[in-house]
Amino acid sequence: MKRVITTLAILLVVIVAGMTALVLLVNPNDFRSYMVKQVEQRSGYRLEVSGDLRWHVWPKLSILAGRMSLTAPGAAQPLVTAENMRLDVNLWPLLSHQLSVSQVMLSNAVVRATPESAPQQPQNAPVAPGRSEAAAPASGWSFDIGQLRVANSLLIWRQPGGDEYNFRNLNINLNQDARHLASIELSTSLTRNQRNAVLSLKGQLDASQYPHRLSGQIDELNYALSGADIPPQGIKGTLSAQGSWRAETQQFALTQMQLSANDSALSGEASGSLASPQQLALQLHATQLNFDNLMANAPQAGDGATQHATVARAPVIATPREQNNLDSPLNAMNLAVNLKADSAVWRGLTLQDFALDVANQQGLIALRTLRGRLGEGDFSAPGTIDIRQAETRVALQPVLNKVAIQPLLAAFDLPQTAQGALSLNGELSGEGLSLEAAKRRWRGDAQLSASDVKLAQLNLQQMVRRAVARASDRVSSDESSEQGIRQLDGRLALNNGVLRLTDLKGEGDRLRLQGGGEVNMPTQQLDMTFGLTLTGWKGDDRLVALLSQQAVPLRIYGGWNNVQYSLPVDQLLRQQLQSEAKSRLNQWLDRQPKNSDSDSLRKLLRP
Incomplete structure:
Protein backbone atom coordinates (compact mmCIF):
# COMPACT_ATOMS: atom_id res chain seq x y z
CA MET A 1 0.00 0.00 0.00
CA LYS A 2 2.87 2.33 0.79
CA ARG A 3 4.32 1.73 -2.69
CA VAL A 4 1.00 2.68 -4.35
CA ILE A 5 0.77 5.87 -2.33
CA THR A 6 4.40 6.70 -3.07
CA THR A 7 3.90 6.08 -6.80
CA LEU A 8 0.83 8.32 -6.91
CA ALA A 9 2.63 11.06 -5.02
CA ILE A 10 5.59 10.93 -7.45
CA LEU A 11 3.17 11.03 -10.41
CA LEU A 12 1.38 14.04 -8.96
CA VAL A 13 4.67 15.85 -8.39
CA VAL A 14 5.74 15.14 -11.97
CA ILE A 15 2.43 16.44 -13.37
CA VAL A 16 2.57 19.58 -11.26
CA ALA A 17 6.17 20.15 -12.18
CA GLY A 18 5.39 19.60 -15.87
CA MET A 19 2.52 22.03 -15.82
CA THR A 20 4.60 24.59 -13.96
CA ALA A 21 7.38 24.24 -16.48
CA LEU A 22 4.89 24.52 -19.33
CA VAL A 23 3.42 27.68 -17.87
CA LEU A 24 6.90 29.13 -17.45
CA LEU A 25 8.02 28.15 -20.94
CA VAL A 26 4.90 29.10 -22.95
CA ASN A 27 3.84 32.76 -23.06
CA PRO A 28 0.00 33.02 -23.50
CA ASN A 29 0.44 36.42 -25.19
CA ASP A 30 1.87 34.54 -28.17
CA PHE A 31 -1.70 33.38 -28.87
CA ARG A 32 -3.21 36.87 -29.09
CA SER A 33 -2.53 37.71 -32.73
CA TYR A 34 -3.31 34.17 -33.80
CA MET A 35 -6.73 34.17 -32.09
CA VAL A 36 -7.61 37.55 -33.59
CA LYS A 37 -6.59 36.36 -37.04
CA GLN A 38 -8.44 33.04 -36.78
CA VAL A 39 -11.69 34.66 -35.56
CA GLU A 40 -11.62 37.14 -38.44
CA GLN A 41 -10.84 34.48 -41.04
CA ARG A 42 -13.54 32.09 -39.88
CA SER A 43 -16.36 34.57 -39.17
CA GLY A 44 -15.33 38.02 -40.41
CA TYR A 45 -15.74 39.37 -36.87
CA ARG A 46 -13.04 41.51 -35.27
CA LEU A 47 -11.77 40.36 -31.87
CA GLU A 48 -10.03 42.80 -29.55
CA VAL A 49 -8.44 41.76 -26.25
CA SER A 50 -7.10 44.40 -23.86
CA GLY A 51 -4.29 43.86 -21.35
CA ASP A 52 -1.88 40.96 -20.91
CA LEU A 53 -2.93 37.34 -21.10
CA ARG A 54 -1.95 35.22 -18.09
CA TRP A 55 -2.10 31.59 -17.01
CA HIS A 56 -4.46 30.16 -14.43
CA VAL A 57 -3.76 26.52 -13.46
CA TRP A 58 -6.51 25.61 -10.98
CA PRO A 59 -9.04 23.98 -11.25
CA LYS A 60 -8.37 23.95 -15.01
CA LEU A 61 -5.48 25.11 -17.10
CA SER A 62 -6.80 28.44 -18.41
CA ILE A 63 -5.78 31.69 -20.02
CA LEU A 64 -7.24 34.78 -18.35
CA ALA A 65 -7.84 37.98 -20.29
CA GLY A 66 -9.13 41.40 -19.38
CA ARG A 67 -11.68 43.40 -21.36
CA MET A 68 -12.59 41.99 -24.76
CA SER A 69 -14.92 42.93 -27.62
CA LEU A 70 -16.24 41.18 -30.71
CA THR A 71 -17.49 43.36 -33.58
CA ALA A 72 -19.33 42.31 -36.73
CA PRO A 73 -18.08 43.50 -40.13
CA GLY A 74 -19.11 47.10 -40.72
CA ALA A 75 -21.03 47.33 -37.42
CA ALA A 76 -21.09 50.58 -35.49
CA GLN A 77 -21.13 48.85 -32.08
CA PRO A 78 -19.58 45.63 -30.79
CA LEU A 79 -21.75 42.55 -30.74
CA VAL A 80 -20.15 41.37 -27.48
CA THR A 81 -18.12 43.17 -24.84
CA ALA A 82 -16.99 41.59 -21.56
CA GLU A 83 -14.99 42.70 -18.56
CA ASN A 84 -13.36 39.29 -18.17
CA MET A 85 -12.69 36.34 -20.47
CA ARG A 86 -11.35 32.93 -19.56
CA LEU A 87 -10.13 30.34 -22.08
CA ASP A 88 -9.90 26.77 -20.74
CA VAL A 89 -7.25 24.99 -22.83
CA ASN A 90 -6.44 21.30 -23.25
CA LEU A 91 -3.06 20.29 -21.86
CA TRP A 92 -1.90 17.59 -24.26
CA PRO A 93 -2.37 19.61 -27.50
CA LEU A 94 -0.45 22.39 -25.81
CA LEU A 95 2.56 20.04 -25.42
CA SER A 96 2.64 19.65 -29.21
CA HIS A 97 2.50 23.41 -29.72
CA GLN A 98 -1.25 23.44 -30.48
CA LEU A 99 -3.91 25.64 -28.90
CA SER A 100 -7.11 23.69 -28.23
CA VAL A 101 -9.70 25.76 -26.37
CA SER A 102 -12.21 23.52 -24.60
CA GLN A 103 -14.32 26.35 -23.15
CA VAL A 104 -14.70 30.09 -23.45
CA MET A 105 -16.18 31.86 -20.44
CA LEU A 106 -17.34 35.48 -20.44
CA SER A 107 -18.26 37.27 -17.24
CA ASN A 108 -20.20 40.55 -16.95
CA ALA A 109 -20.65 40.63 -20.71
CA VAL A 110 -22.93 42.88 -22.76
CA VAL A 111 -24.45 41.23 -25.84
CA ARG A 112 -26.07 43.63 -28.32
CA ALA A 113 -28.61 42.28 -30.78
CA THR A 114 -29.43 45.65 -32.33
CA PRO A 115 -29.27 47.16 -35.83
CA GLU A 116 -26.07 49.01 -34.81
CA SER A 117 -24.30 45.73 -33.96
CA ALA A 118 -25.52 43.79 -37.01
CA PRO A 119 -23.15 43.08 -39.93
CA GLN A 120 -23.23 45.72 -42.66
CA GLN A 121 -22.42 44.92 -46.26
CA PRO A 122 -20.32 47.53 -48.08
CA GLN A 123 -21.90 49.19 -51.07
CA ASN A 124 -21.39 47.29 -54.35
CA ALA A 125 -20.03 44.31 -52.39
CA PRO A 126 -20.22 40.96 -54.24
CA VAL A 127 -22.69 38.40 -52.96
CA ALA A 128 -20.89 35.66 -51.10
CA PRO A 129 -21.57 32.01 -52.01
CA GLY A 130 -22.85 29.49 -49.51
CA ARG A 131 -20.93 28.67 -46.40
CA SER A 132 -17.47 27.33 -46.98
CA GLU A 133 -14.90 26.20 -44.53
CA ALA A 134 -12.00 28.51 -43.77
CA ALA A 135 -8.63 27.52 -45.11
CA ALA A 136 -6.18 25.87 -42.77
CA PRO A 137 -3.82 28.30 -41.06
CA ALA A 138 -0.28 28.58 -42.33
CA SER A 139 1.31 28.17 -38.89
CA GLY A 140 1.48 25.03 -36.83
CA TRP A 141 -1.20 26.18 -34.39
CA SER A 142 -4.78 24.82 -34.47
CA PHE A 143 -7.87 26.49 -32.97
CA ASP A 144 -11.10 24.88 -31.75
CA ILE A 145 -13.88 25.76 -29.26
CA GLY A 146 -16.21 23.15 -27.79
CA GLN A 147 -17.91 25.03 -24.96
CA LEU A 148 -19.15 28.56 -24.33
CA ARG A 149 -20.24 29.92 -21.00
CA VAL A 150 -21.67 33.39 -20.36
CA ALA A 151 -22.33 34.41 -16.74
CA ASN A 152 -24.01 37.41 -15.08
CA SER A 153 -24.37 39.26 -18.35
CA LEU A 154 -26.73 41.56 -20.23
CA LEU A 155 -28.50 41.07 -23.58
CA ILE A 156 -29.74 44.20 -25.36
CA TRP A 157 -32.27 43.32 -28.08
CA ARG A 158 -33.93 45.74 -30.47
CA GLN A 159 -35.52 45.36 -33.88
CA PRO A 160 -35.19 48.18 -36.44
CA GLY A 161 -37.59 50.94 -35.41
CA GLY A 162 -38.70 49.00 -32.33
CA ASP A 163 -38.32 49.35 -28.59
CA GLU A 164 -35.24 48.20 -26.72
CA TYR A 165 -35.37 45.26 -24.30
CA ASN A 166 -32.69 44.58 -21.70
CA PHE A 167 -32.42 40.94 -20.60
CA ARG A 168 -30.45 40.91 -17.36
CA ASN A 169 -28.86 38.10 -15.34
CA LEU A 170 -28.08 36.33 -18.60
CA ASN A 171 -26.43 32.95 -18.15
CA ILE A 172 -25.63 30.67 -21.09
CA ASN A 173 -23.96 27.26 -21.14
CA LEU A 174 -23.35 25.86 -24.63
CA ASN A 175 -21.62 22.56 -25.46
CA GLN A 176 -20.84 21.94 -29.14
CA ASP A 177 -19.37 18.90 -30.88
CA ALA A 178 -17.44 18.68 -34.13
CA ARG A 179 -20.67 18.42 -36.15
CA HIS A 180 -21.91 21.75 -34.69
CA LEU A 181 -24.59 20.00 -32.68
CA ALA A 182 -24.97 21.84 -29.40
CA SER A 183 -26.82 21.56 -26.13
CA ILE A 184 -27.89 24.85 -24.58
CA GLU A 185 -28.87 25.97 -21.11
CA LEU A 186 -30.02 29.57 -20.72
CA SER A 187 -31.59 31.70 -18.01
CA THR A 188 -32.38 35.41 -17.89
CA SER A 189 -34.86 38.01 -16.63
CA LEU A 190 -36.56 41.06 -18.12
CA THR A 191 -38.05 44.09 -16.33
CA ARG A 192 -40.08 46.57 -18.34
CA ASN A 193 -42.99 48.92 -17.56
CA GLN A 194 -43.22 47.61 -13.98
CA ARG A 195 -43.55 44.04 -15.26
CA ASN A 196 -41.10 41.22 -14.62
CA ALA A 197 -40.35 38.15 -16.70
CA VAL A 198 -38.07 35.27 -15.71
CA LEU A 199 -37.24 32.37 -18.00
CA SER A 200 -34.93 29.39 -18.21
CA LEU A 201 -34.36 27.11 -21.19
CA LYS A 202 -32.83 23.75 -21.97
CA GLY A 203 -32.56 22.59 -25.54
CA GLN A 204 -30.62 21.29 -28.51
CA LEU A 205 -29.28 23.29 -31.46
CA ASP A 206 -28.11 22.18 -34.90
CA ALA A 207 -25.79 24.88 -36.26
CA SER A 208 -24.24 22.78 -39.03
CA GLN A 209 -25.78 25.07 -41.68
CA TYR A 210 -25.22 28.35 -39.82
CA PRO A 211 -25.54 31.22 -40.73
CA HIS A 212 -28.07 30.20 -43.36
CA ARG A 213 -30.17 27.90 -41.23
CA LEU A 214 -30.60 26.90 -37.60
CA SER A 215 -32.73 24.09 -36.23
CA GLY A 216 -33.22 22.42 -32.90
CA GLN A 217 -35.63 21.70 -30.14
CA ILE A 218 -36.69 23.26 -26.87
CA ASP A 219 -36.70 20.46 -24.32
CA GLU A 220 -38.06 22.68 -21.57
CA LEU A 221 -38.66 26.39 -21.25
CA ASN A 222 -39.93 27.65 -17.90
CA TYR A 223 -41.26 31.20 -17.61
CA ALA A 224 -42.95 33.41 -15.02
CA LEU A 225 -44.59 36.83 -15.48
CA SER A 226 -45.57 39.22 -12.68
CA GLY A 227 -46.10 42.90 -11.98
CA ALA A 228 -48.45 45.67 -13.05
CA ASP A 229 -51.64 44.76 -14.96
CA ILE A 230 -50.92 41.03 -14.55
CA PRO A 231 -53.07 38.74 -12.35
CA PRO A 232 -51.96 38.74 -8.70
CA GLN A 233 -50.85 35.12 -8.90
CA GLY A 234 -48.82 35.92 -12.01
CA ILE A 235 -48.60 33.84 -15.16
CA LYS A 236 -46.21 30.93 -15.29
CA GLY A 237 -45.79 27.78 -17.28
CA THR A 238 -43.64 25.73 -19.63
CA LEU A 239 -43.02 25.37 -23.36
CA SER A 240 -41.50 22.61 -25.47
CA ALA A 241 -41.23 22.54 -29.27
CA GLN A 242 -39.21 21.72 -32.37
CA GLY A 243 -37.93 24.83 -34.19
CA SER A 244 -36.11 26.09 -37.27
CA TRP A 245 -34.84 29.45 -38.56
CA ARG A 246 -33.87 30.55 -42.10
CA ALA A 247 -31.67 33.64 -42.20
CA GLU A 248 -32.18 34.57 -45.87
CA THR A 249 -35.96 34.94 -45.52
CA GLN A 250 -35.96 35.55 -41.74
CA GLN A 251 -38.57 32.83 -41.39
CA PHE A 252 -39.10 30.65 -38.35
CA ALA A 253 -41.29 27.70 -37.49
CA LEU A 254 -42.23 25.90 -34.28
CA THR A 255 -43.83 22.47 -34.40
CA GLN A 256 -44.96 19.96 -31.77
CA MET A 257 -45.59 22.85 -29.39
CA GLN A 258 -46.74 22.04 -25.87
CA LEU A 259 -47.54 25.18 -23.89
CA SER A 260 -48.91 25.61 -20.38
CA ALA A 261 -49.96 28.90 -18.77
CA ASN A 262 -51.19 28.61 -15.19
CA ASP A 263 -53.96 25.99 -15.48
CA SER A 264 -54.32 26.29 -19.27
CA ALA A 265 -52.75 23.73 -21.61
CA LEU A 266 -52.29 24.21 -25.36
CA SER A 267 -50.63 22.38 -28.22
CA GLY A 268 -50.03 23.26 -31.86
CA GLU A 269 -47.58 25.00 -34.12
CA ALA A 270 -46.42 28.48 -35.08
CA SER A 271 -44.70 29.98 -38.10
CA GLY A 272 -43.81 33.43 -39.30
CA SER A 273 -41.25 35.89 -40.51
CA LEU A 274 -39.40 38.82 -38.95
CA ALA A 275 -39.09 40.60 -42.30
CA SER A 276 -41.23 43.72 -42.60
CA PRO A 277 -44.15 43.45 -42.24
CA GLN A 278 -43.73 40.78 -39.59
CA GLN A 279 -45.81 37.63 -40.06
CA LEU A 280 -47.10 35.21 -37.42
CA ALA A 281 -49.50 32.30 -37.82
CA LEU A 282 -50.69 30.20 -34.87
CA GLN A 283 -52.58 26.91 -34.96
CA LEU A 284 -53.50 26.00 -31.38
CA HIS A 285 -55.67 23.49 -29.59
CA ALA A 286 -56.45 23.61 -25.88
CA THR A 287 -57.93 20.93 -23.71
CA GLN A 288 -58.50 23.53 -20.98
CA LEU A 289 -58.20 27.30 -21.47
CA ASN A 290 -58.87 29.62 -18.53
CA PHE A 291 -58.93 33.24 -19.71
CA ASP A 292 -59.82 34.42 -16.19
CA ASN A 293 -56.48 33.13 -14.90
CA LEU A 294 -54.63 35.01 -17.63
CA MET A 295 -56.43 38.40 -17.55
CA ALA A 296 -55.76 41.07 -14.93
CA ASN A 297 -59.33 42.41 -14.83
CA ALA A 298 -61.20 39.11 -14.81
CA PRO A 299 -63.79 38.58 -12.03
CA GLN A 300 -62.70 36.25 -9.28
CA ALA A 301 -64.89 33.50 -7.88
CA GLY A 302 -65.91 33.74 -4.26
CA ASP A 303 -67.32 36.50 -2.12
CA GLY A 304 -69.96 38.58 -3.87
CA ALA A 305 -68.52 41.81 -2.50
CA THR A 306 -65.25 41.16 -4.28
CA GLN A 307 -66.05 41.25 -7.95
CA HIS A 308 -62.56 41.78 -9.33
CA ALA A 309 -59.06 40.72 -8.51
CA THR A 310 -56.77 43.21 -6.84
CA VAL A 311 -54.23 43.93 -9.54
CA ALA A 312 -50.98 45.73 -8.94
CA ARG A 313 -50.73 49.01 -10.78
CA ALA A 314 -47.61 50.80 -11.83
CA PRO A 315 -46.69 53.58 -9.38
CA VAL A 316 -46.92 57.11 -10.67
CA ILE A 317 -43.30 58.30 -10.67
CA ALA A 318 -43.65 60.89 -13.41
CA THR A 319 -46.22 61.76 -16.03
CA PRO A 320 -46.25 58.60 -18.19
CA ARG A 321 -46.45 58.61 -21.93
CA GLU A 322 -50.06 58.03 -22.89
CA GLN A 323 -50.52 54.59 -24.38
CA ASN A 324 -52.73 54.21 -27.44
CA ASN A 325 -53.12 51.97 -30.43
CA LEU A 326 -50.08 53.51 -32.13
CA ASP A 327 -47.96 51.58 -29.60
CA SER A 328 -49.52 48.23 -30.50
CA PRO A 329 -47.22 45.76 -32.27
CA LEU A 330 -50.28 44.54 -34.21
CA ASN A 331 -50.07 47.66 -36.36
CA ALA A 332 -46.74 46.50 -37.75
CA MET A 333 -47.49 42.84 -38.37
CA ASN A 334 -49.87 40.37 -39.97
CA LEU A 335 -51.25 37.83 -37.54
CA ALA A 336 -53.44 34.76 -38.03
CA VAL A 337 -54.71 32.79 -35.05
CA ASN A 338 -56.77 29.64 -35.24
CA LEU A 339 -57.63 28.47 -31.74
CA LYS A 340 -59.91 25.66 -30.65
CA ALA A 341 -60.58 24.73 -27.04
CA ASP A 342 -62.48 21.75 -25.69
CA SER A 343 -63.31 23.80 -22.60
CA ALA A 344 -62.70 27.46 -21.81
CA VAL A 345 -63.53 29.87 -18.98
CA TRP A 346 -64.24 33.57 -19.65
CA ARG A 347 -65.53 35.92 -16.93
CA GLY A 348 -66.88 32.96 -15.00
CA LEU A 349 -68.67 31.45 -18.00
CA THR A 350 -67.78 27.86 -18.90
CA LEU A 351 -67.59 27.55 -22.68
CA GLN A 352 -67.52 24.27 -24.56
CA ASP A 353 -66.21 23.67 -28.10
CA PHE A 354 -64.79 27.19 -28.20
CA ALA A 355 -63.43 28.29 -31.60
CA LEU A 356 -61.60 31.49 -32.54
CA ASP A 357 -60.36 32.38 -36.04
CA VAL A 358 -58.68 35.80 -36.22
CA ALA A 359 -56.82 37.53 -39.03
CA ASN A 360 -54.98 40.79 -38.39
CA GLN A 361 -53.76 42.91 -41.29
CA GLN A 362 -51.56 45.59 -39.73
CA GLY A 363 -54.19 46.73 -37.26
CA LEU A 364 -57.43 45.69 -38.95
CA ILE A 365 -58.58 42.57 -37.10
CA ALA A 366 -61.23 40.34 -38.62
CA LEU A 367 -63.02 38.03 -36.19
CA ARG A 368 -63.96 35.49 -38.79
CA THR A 369 -65.08 32.97 -36.17
CA LEU A 370 -65.90 33.46 -32.51
CA ARG A 371 -68.30 30.80 -31.30
CA GLY A 372 -68.92 28.17 -28.68
CA ARG A 373 -71.48 26.42 -26.54
CA LEU A 374 -72.64 27.93 -23.27
CA GLY A 375 -74.66 25.55 -21.11
CA GLU A 376 -77.64 24.32 -23.14
CA GLY A 377 -77.21 27.13 -25.68
CA ASP A 378 -74.62 28.44 -28.08
CA PHE A 379 -73.27 31.79 -29.25
CA SER A 380 -71.45 33.41 -32.16
CA ALA A 381 -69.96 36.92 -32.45
CA PRO A 382 -68.09 37.57 -35.72
CA GLY A 383 -67.03 41.09 -36.53
CA THR A 384 -64.08 43.46 -36.90
CA ILE A 385 -61.76 45.37 -34.56
CA ASP A 386 -59.89 48.37 -35.99
CA ILE A 387 -56.85 49.57 -34.02
CA ARG A 388 -55.24 51.53 -36.84
CA GLN A 389 -56.41 54.75 -35.20
CA ALA A 390 -55.82 55.99 -31.67
CA GLU A 391 -59.36 54.92 -30.73
CA THR A 392 -60.30 51.26 -31.07
CA PRO A 568 -102.17 50.64 -8.75
CA VAL A 569 -104.86 47.94 -8.87
CA ASP A 570 -107.06 49.89 -6.43
CA GLN A 571 -107.21 52.83 -8.84
CA LEU A 572 -108.33 50.52 -11.63
CA LEU A 573 -111.05 48.99 -9.46
CA ARG A 574 -112.08 52.39 -8.12
CA GLN A 575 -112.53 53.66 -11.67
CA GLN A 576 -114.63 50.61 -12.43
CA LEU A 577 -116.82 51.18 -9.35
CA GLN A 578 -117.18 54.85 -10.22
CA SER A 579 -118.17 53.98 -13.80
CA GLU A 580 -120.63 51.38 -12.55
CA ALA A 581 -122.20 53.80 -10.03
CA LYS A 582 -122.46 56.51 -12.66
CA SER A 583 -124.10 54.07 -15.09
CA ARG A 584 -126.69 52.96 -12.52
CA LEU A 585 -127.42 56.56 -11.53
CA ASN A 586 -127.95 57.48 -15.19
CA GLN A 587 -130.33 54.58 -15.56
CA TRP A 588 -132.29 55.75 -12.49
CA LEU A 589 -132.43 59.32 -13.81
CA ASP A 590 -133.72 58.11 -17.15
CA ARG A 591 -136.70 56.60 -15.33
CA GLN A 592 -137.43 59.85 -13.46
CA PRO A 593 -139.71 62.66 -14.82
CA LYS A 594 -137.77 65.57 -16.27
CA ASN A 595 -137.43 68.62 -14.07
CA SER A 596 -134.82 71.18 -13.24
CA ASP A 597 -133.18 69.09 -10.51
CA SER A 598 -132.87 65.95 -12.65
CA ASP A 599 -131.50 67.97 -15.59
CA SER A 600 -128.83 69.53 -13.35
CA LEU A 601 -127.85 66.08 -12.04
CA ARG A 602 -127.61 64.70 -15.57
CA LYS A 603 -125.24 67.54 -16.52
CA LEU A 604 -123.00 66.71 -13.56
CA LEU A 605 -122.86 63.01 -14.50
CA ARG A 606 -121.91 63.65 -18.12
CA PRO A 607 -118.27 62.97 -18.87
Missing part, protein backbone atom coordinates in the same frame (compact mmCIF):
# COMPACT_ATOMS: atom_id res chain seq x y z
CA ARG A 393 -63.41 50.74 -33.18
CA VAL A 394 -65.45 47.57 -32.79
CA ALA A 395 -68.26 46.12 -34.90
CA LEU A 396 -69.86 42.80 -33.91
CA GLN A 397 -72.83 40.73 -35.01
CA PRO A 398 -73.72 38.74 -31.88
CA VAL A 399 -76.05 35.77 -32.11
CA LEU A 400 -77.21 33.96 -28.96
CA ASN A 401 -79.33 30.85 -28.98
CA LYS A 402 -80.97 29.74 -25.71
CA VAL A 403 -78.18 31.05 -23.48
CA ALA A 404 -78.87 31.15 -19.73
CA ILE A 405 -79.61 34.73 -18.66
CA GLN A 406 -78.38 34.76 -15.05
CA PRO A 407 -74.73 33.74 -15.66
CA LEU A 408 -74.66 36.13 -18.62
CA LEU A 409 -75.71 39.03 -16.37
CA ALA A 410 -73.04 38.07 -13.83
CA ALA A 411 -70.34 37.97 -16.53
CA PHE A 412 -71.18 41.53 -17.62
CA ASP A 413 -71.38 42.85 -14.03
CA LEU A 414 -75.14 43.47 -14.24
CA PRO A 415 -77.68 42.70 -11.47
CA GLN A 416 -78.72 39.06 -11.59
CA THR A 417 -82.40 39.90 -11.49
CA ALA A 418 -83.66 37.46 -14.13
CA GLN A 419 -83.51 33.78 -14.96
CA GLY A 420 -84.34 31.98 -18.16
CA ALA A 421 -82.91 31.36 -21.60
CA LEU A 422 -82.12 34.17 -24.05
CA SER A 423 -81.95 34.17 -27.84
CA LEU A 424 -80.67 37.30 -29.60
CA ASN A 425 -79.68 38.45 -33.06
CA GLY A 426 -78.25 41.92 -33.50
CA GLU A 427 -75.50 44.32 -34.49
CA LEU A 428 -73.26 46.30 -32.15
CA SER A 429 -70.55 48.90 -32.74
CA GLY A 430 -68.64 51.41 -30.70
CA GLU A 431 -65.32 52.68 -29.37
CA GLY A 432 -63.15 50.73 -26.97
CA LEU A 433 -62.70 47.05 -26.33
CA SER A 434 -63.08 46.81 -22.55
CA LEU A 435 -66.25 45.81 -20.73
CA GLU A 436 -66.57 49.32 -19.33
CA ALA A 437 -66.32 50.79 -22.84
CA ALA A 438 -68.99 48.38 -24.09
CA LYS A 439 -71.34 49.49 -21.30
CA ARG A 440 -70.80 53.20 -21.98
CA ARG A 441 -69.70 53.76 -25.58
CA TRP A 442 -71.32 51.09 -27.74
CA ARG A 443 -74.46 51.36 -29.84
CA GLY A 444 -76.69 48.94 -31.72
CA ASP A 445 -79.95 47.05 -31.69
CA ALA A 446 -81.15 43.47 -31.64
CA GLN A 447 -84.21 41.28 -31.80
CA LEU A 448 -84.56 39.24 -28.62
CA SER A 449 -86.57 36.27 -27.47
CA ALA A 450 -86.55 34.69 -24.01
CA SER A 451 -88.20 31.65 -22.53
CA ASP A 452 -89.03 30.57 -18.97
CA VAL A 453 -88.25 34.04 -17.63
CA LYS A 454 -88.39 34.57 -13.87
CA LEU A 455 -87.69 37.84 -12.11
CA ALA A 456 -85.78 37.72 -8.86
CA GLN A 457 -88.07 38.34 -5.87
CA LEU A 458 -90.92 39.31 -8.23
CA ASN A 459 -93.76 36.86 -8.87
CA LEU A 460 -95.91 38.86 -11.27
CA GLN A 461 -98.98 36.63 -11.01
CA GLN A 462 -98.86 36.65 -7.23
CA MET A 463 -98.31 40.42 -7.10
CA VAL A 464 -101.48 41.04 -9.13
CA ARG A 465 -103.58 38.57 -7.08
CA ARG A 466 -102.54 40.07 -3.78
CA ALA A 467 -103.05 43.64 -5.01
CA VAL A 468 -106.58 42.75 -6.20
CA ALA A 469 -107.34 40.97 -2.92
CA ARG A 470 -106.32 44.06 -0.95
CA ALA A 471 -108.48 46.31 -3.15
CA SER A 472 -111.66 44.19 -3.32
CA ASP A 473 -113.10 40.99 -1.90
CA ARG A 474 -115.54 40.60 -4.79
CA VAL A 475 -113.09 38.63 -6.97
CA SER A 476 -110.46 35.96 -6.33
CA SER A 477 -108.09 33.69 -8.26
CA ASP A 478 -106.50 30.33 -7.57
CA GLU A 479 -102.72 30.10 -7.14
CA SER A 480 -100.86 28.79 -10.20
CA SER A 481 -97.83 26.52 -10.15
CA GLU A 482 -96.19 28.57 -12.91
CA GLN A 483 -94.66 31.81 -11.65
CA GLY A 484 -92.70 33.18 -14.61
CA ILE A 485 -93.12 34.21 -18.22
CA ARG A 486 -93.18 31.28 -20.59
CA GLN A 487 -92.23 33.32 -23.68
CA LEU A 488 -91.08 36.93 -24.06
CA ASP A 489 -90.26 38.74 -27.32
CA GLY A 490 -89.18 42.27 -28.10
CA ARG A 491 -86.48 44.59 -29.36
CA LEU A 492 -83.37 45.92 -27.67
CA ALA A 493 -81.49 49.14 -28.47
CA LEU A 494 -78.18 50.18 -26.88
CA ASN A 495 -77.05 53.81 -27.02
CA ASN A 496 -73.96 54.80 -25.02
CA GLY A 497 -74.91 52.88 -21.91
CA VAL A 498 -78.69 53.27 -22.10
CA LEU A 499 -80.39 49.96 -22.81
CA ARG A 500 -83.90 50.50 -24.18
CA LEU A 501 -86.40 47.63 -24.41
CA THR A 502 -89.39 48.12 -26.68
CA ASP A 503 -92.32 46.10 -28.05
CA LEU A 504 -92.07 43.61 -25.23
CA LYS A 505 -94.78 40.98 -25.41
CA GLY A 506 -94.96 37.92 -23.24
CA GLU A 507 -97.24 35.26 -21.92
CA GLY A 508 -97.32 32.81 -19.08
CA ASP A 509 -99.79 30.74 -17.13
CA ARG A 510 -102.95 32.93 -17.15
CA LEU A 511 -100.72 35.97 -17.79
CA ARG A 512 -100.20 38.29 -20.73
CA LEU A 513 -97.59 41.04 -20.66
CA GLN A 514 -96.64 43.98 -22.82
CA GLY A 515 -94.56 47.08 -22.29
CA GLY A 516 -90.98 48.38 -22.29
CA GLY A 517 -88.59 50.79 -20.66
CA GLU A 518 -84.90 51.50 -20.26
CA VAL A 519 -81.90 50.55 -18.15
CA ASN A 520 -79.18 53.15 -17.62
CA MET A 521 -75.96 51.24 -16.97
CA PRO A 522 -73.65 54.22 -16.18
CA THR A 523 -76.04 55.59 -13.53
CA GLN A 524 -77.32 52.12 -12.53
CA GLN A 525 -80.96 53.21 -12.82
CA LEU A 526 -83.94 51.52 -14.45
CA ASP A 527 -87.48 52.47 -15.35
CA MET A 528 -89.72 49.77 -16.82
CA THR A 529 -93.49 49.85 -17.35
CA PHE A 530 -95.59 46.76 -18.10
CA GLY A 531 -99.23 46.07 -18.68
CA LEU A 532 -100.25 42.81 -16.97
CA THR A 533 -103.41 40.94 -17.87
CA LEU A 534 -104.27 37.99 -15.64
CA THR A 535 -107.05 35.46 -16.33
CA GLY A 536 -108.71 32.84 -14.13
CA TRP A 537 -110.66 35.22 -11.91
CA LYS A 538 -113.83 34.22 -10.02
CA GLY A 539 -116.49 36.34 -8.37
CA ASP A 540 -118.23 39.51 -9.54
CA ASP A 541 -118.85 39.14 -13.26
CA ARG A 542 -118.13 42.77 -14.07
CA LEU A 543 -114.83 42.80 -12.13
CA VAL A 544 -113.90 39.43 -13.62
CA ALA A 545 -114.52 40.80 -17.11
CA LEU A 546 -112.57 43.95 -16.26
CA LEU A 547 -109.50 42.16 -14.85
CA SER A 548 -109.52 39.60 -17.69
CA GLN A 549 -109.49 42.31 -20.36
CA GLN A 550 -107.96 45.40 -18.78
CA ALA A 551 -104.15 45.49 -18.36
CA VAL A 552 -102.96 46.29 -14.84
CA PRO A 553 -100.06 48.81 -15.00
CA LEU A 554 -96.83 47.77 -13.26
CA ARG A 555 -93.90 50.17 -13.02
CA ILE A 556 -90.46 49.05 -11.79
CA TYR A 557 -88.04 51.93 -11.24
CA GLY A 558 -85.16 53.28 -9.16
CA GLY A 559 -81.55 52.32 -8.50
CA TRP A 560 -80.29 48.78 -8.86
CA ASN A 561 -79.72 48.51 -5.12
CA ASN A 562 -83.11 50.02 -4.20
CA VAL A 563 -85.66 48.92 -6.80
CA GLN A 564 -89.21 50.14 -6.24
CA TYR A 565 -92.45 49.20 -7.96
CA SER A 566 -95.94 50.57 -8.38
CA LEU A 567 -99.04 48.40 -9.02
